[in-house]
């Protein structure tokens with residue numbers, strides 16, 4: 342049986358990586374095969390494109406060119422990493438995917454929605470996520486979390502983190518609008534709470550939406 346494809350979206354510092362690692366651990370305890378990956382990146386060539394974009398080298402080309410570069414990275418990521426894992430029955434947890442292009446380049450970069458739709462169609466070739474979590478919180482909170490983490494590692498802001506606060510506030514609204522347009526695929530999670538509470542909300546939604554991923558948790562421990 343094919344694995345499930347679950348993506349995590351949201352603004353900067355929303356807690357996606359934190360929650361993906363928690364979910365991976367929880368599913369691993371149930372004996373589920375899980376692959377964690379990220380965008381941009383997730384395959385050697387896509388990681389090269391990641392370094393180019395997040396280093397700010399494509400910024401002067403404009404949002405459409407950046408969207409095309411994200412799409413090029415996504416094609417390699419799907420072909421080399423995500424597709425083989427899903428076909429082998431492994432569940433894939435992906436930190437950002439095509440909805441990031443829709444929000445950052447589409448909504449914030451003012452690219453026509455029809456063009457983003459067509460780009461998504463040719464890039465994904467049917468590989469839509471089964472479920473997408475949007476970790477929602479005030480932009481100020483997410484940015485301050487991201488900056489605190491970077492300060493701890495001695496890193497600076499990347500290409501998108503250095504955009505002004507109004508960019509990040511609009512980004513939050515863009516994600517909520519994207520979620521409203523496709524309620525069957527999206528779950529909006531309040532990420533402005535303790536990590537344990539966010540984890541519990543994600544788990545509850547996963548059990549409801551994709552019980553085939555979590556159903557071992559519903560069995561009594563001695564019924565393995």
Ligand code: T5A
Nearest residue numbers: 353354355356357358359380381441442445486490501536
């Ligand atoms: N992009 C990407 C596009 O523009 N278009 C695209 O198509 C794609 C795919 C990627 C950038 O590229 C853009 C979007 C991004 O700007 P990235 O480095 O991968 O860059 O950045 P992010 O995905 O934003 O990842 P971050 O690491 O910044 O955020 P996370 O993963 O959401 O947050 P996380 O888990 O690392 O947590 C951040 C800090 O907060 C703490 C953590 O311990 C950590 O220190 N934290 C919490 N603190 C308090 N309460 C909680 N509930 C917390 N949860 C985590």
